[in-house]
Amino acid sequence: MEFFCYHRDRPGSLPLREELGEAHWAYMDRYEAELIARGPTFAEDGGTPTGSVHIVGLPDPAAARAFAFDEPNHQAGVYRDVLLRRWRNVLGRTMAQFPGGRTGGRRYLVLGLGSGDGADLEVPEALRDELIAYGPLLSDDGAVWLGTAALVRAPHAAGARAVLTPERYASVEVHDRECGGRR
Numbered sequence: 001m002e003f004f005c006y007h008r009d010r011p012g013s014l015p016l017r018e019e020l021g022e023a024h025w026a027y028m029d030r031y032e033a034e035l036i037a038r039g040p041t042f043a044e045d046g047g048t049p050t051g052s053v054h055i056v057g058l059p060d061p062a063a064a065r066a067f068a069f070d071e072p073n074h075q076a077g078v079y080r081d082v083l084l085r086r087w088r089n090v091l092g093r094t095m096a097q098f099p100g101g102r103t104g105g106r107r108y109l110v111l112g113l114g115s116g117d118g119a120d121l122e123v124p125e126a127l128r129d130e131l132i133a134y135g136p137l138l139s140d141d142g143a144v145w146l147g148t149a150a151l152v153r154a155p156h157a158a159g160a161r162a163v164l165t166p167e168r169y170a171s172v173e174v175h176d177r178e179c180g181g182r183r
Contacts, residue, residue, distance in 0.1 A: 001057065002036060003064040004087035004137055004149045006111065007073065008051040010080035016073075017049060023072040025182060031056060031067065037095035037133040037151055039180030041109055046176060051079070053109055053151070053177060055087060055095075055133055061140040083111075085137040085146055090123050095151070095179060098132045102179045105153040107132065108160035109177045112169035118145035119168030127163055130154060132179075134163075151177065 009017065017024075028038070036055040043050050052073070058064045068074065068084045112120070123134055132151035139146060147169065154160035157174045166172050 001060060001064075001142075002087045002089050002135070003056055003058055003061075003067075004083070004085050004135075005054040005056065005064070005068045006041075006051055006083040006109070006149075007054075007068070007071065007079040008081050008083070009049055009078060013078045013080075014049065016076055017078045020072050020076055020078065027070075027072050028054075028180075029182070034058060035094075035181075036089060037179075039095075039107075039151075039177050041175035041177045044176070050175060052180070054180075055089075055149075055151075061086070085149075086140055086142050087137055087149060088135040088142075089133070090121075090135040091128075091131060091133060095132055095181075099129060100132070100153050106155065106160075107177050107179065108152050108154055108157060109173075109175040110150045110152055110160050110163050111147065111173045111175070112149075112164045112166075113137070113147040113171050113173075114169040115146065120148045120164050121145075124163060127152070131163070 038054045041051040130153045134150045137147040
């Protein structure tokens with residue numbers, strides 16, 4: 001099963017985040033084989049972290065909750081909240097398999113939250129080469145559509161937002177991000 005996890009930083013937690021850097025890396029190293037995509041999000045200044053995205057394949061929702069809530073930054077109070085949802089890897093690839101590589105161009109997390117009939121369930125073919133990760137957010141049992149999450153390379157936030165059909169969502173968020181993992 002695949003899961004989307006977005007830890008949102010608590011305001012003022014940057015010093016604690018920096019202090020726990022190696023503990024975070026060591027924790028993520030344990031999940032290297034299971035990670036589909038990952039990386040930090042940033043404020044509009046491009047330098048202040050606002051959160052961390054992790055898309056991970058794990059056996060069940062209990063394992064996903066353990067992954068999300070045992071993470072050292074979460075345990076220490078760096079994060080103000082966690083969005084954890086079942087996810088489906090519509091592209092069928094990992095971040096490392098993205099044809100655009102790890103660098104070059106601006107990267108974004110686009111997060112659409114909704115309810116009712118699913119939206120944007122198919123890969124937008126015109127944008128396929130710019131999509132790093134893409135798929136629906138689902139209930140724990142996978143039966144209910146709750147939104148869509150995409151990691152996309154785009155020239156600007158408005159271009160990234162265009163990956164989703166905005167009127168089908170209660171809210172759409174766009175966050176600057178970069179590829180994560182040890183270099």
